[in-house]
Amino acid sequence: MVAATAVGLAGVCGLVAGPTEPIVHPVVRVAALDADSSNASQSLVGQMRTSLSAWLYMRADLYLHNGVELRTLSQQEIQDGRVAVGSSDHLEASDASSVTVIPSAENDYRGVFGDIERACSTYKPMEGHGHQRPTQALPLFRLMTMADPQFIAGWTMGSSILAGDHAKSSTAKALAYLKDGLRQNLRCIELWSAIGILYAANEKDYIAARDYLNIARGLGQRTSHLSQPESDALRETYRWLALIANEIDTPFDRIRIAREGLEIFPDDPLLSRLG
């Protein structure tokens, strides 16, 4: 409950504080942690907010798996040919390379201790597993973005979950959520890109989609060092821009966009086909 209060207070602080402008602009953003101030106490509070939102993100993942903890396979395990659990609904791409943290009986050397742990903790075989209704985790995404509005993964993953709900208004809610995030992260490639993709994929509004995606593309071109999430978002941006050009523009435009994308992502198979 104390932690609940901390979450609450951090959320309220996030609301009251409003947007802050970074005074330094590092070329590479490390895991969404920005230096917002040179003041030590503000920096500490900022780090607390970042840690809190990262912790909430981990909890949200745990909720999706109903408490079963997963971990990524080590390089050694991949070389040994150990099979990942995979998922039946492909909600999370990371499941394709994950196994349960508590080992299965055949991979556990602990004997009776292992049996007891499997019987008394949240363990079950997760091969081809499904997920809990993602909407259950939605309040956590709202909390984590309140605690740290610059936690981009919270905005993008939360919007994916909102958009994945089959209700009529789901896309509108997801767009509103993303635009809320965009107001606080105007230079964020991922958010511009995600909004554009939502317009294109769910609303079939290619004109609006192109506007958002072009801003993401411009930001990508002006950024010399892209983080992995930014790079992934830029790659998606080029793919969707090329697909949209195929729908509403000329083949020449499609080829031009795809070739521009190929200059940055020369190994991309989709862009190669479109260009």
Added chain:
Amino acid sequence: MKFRIYFTLARGVVLESVRRKDLWVVAILGLVVLATASTIGFFGSSGLEVFIKDLSATVLGLFATVVATVVSCRVIPDEVKNRTLYPLLARPISRLDFIIGKWLGAVLVTWIGFALLLITTSIALAGFHVPFEWIMLQYVFLKLLGLALICSIGICLSTLLTPPAAVTLTFISTYGVAMVSRGLSLGYAHASPLGQWTSKAISALLPQTQLFDISGRAVYVGWQLVPLWVVGALTLYCIVYSGAMLTMSFLRMQKKAL
């Protein structure tokens, strides 16, 4: 006759704890928890039931462990430091009786602290309309056993180390075992036969305190009750391991020049 000695010694620990206001701190902490829990109402609790249960179990487990560790690591060094041990041992009380009585006292204080926190947490959960489930009773029972185990580790370490070192090591043995266990599991397949044997030995010797925490099953949706054989095995493990810890404490006390 022995039970009377144990009761008197345990009662002394509880009274000392009340005098030092340990239990008052827990009670006040519980009230603060209850009062501040209402702030989560700011977000509305709809859809947050799992989150609220998760936080409650985490906070409950953490505070109870802190109480168990601090109380158990202090009882014996305090008696030596305050020189109250000598009049006690001058009576017909053996060193083994002394250790068992102190352990029972530490367990009692921890359980009272846990009960106080449990009551306030339950009121807070009821306020958020989180329904009662039978597995919560299993959680409480196994948690009580786990706390008794932690107390025995604390008592044992306090006879070997200074109180701050004992507190630190008890914490590490409580929260670090799961991490060590995971690490050993990862490396086991590629370890040499000696390494594998060592992993098994470490696993057998380390206190498996994490097994007594079934909060995950109580928090998440749709998990079955823990099988009875597991509850029985954990009870037996608690008795055997606590017995071993108290025996080690006794042997250390026997050798100790007072």
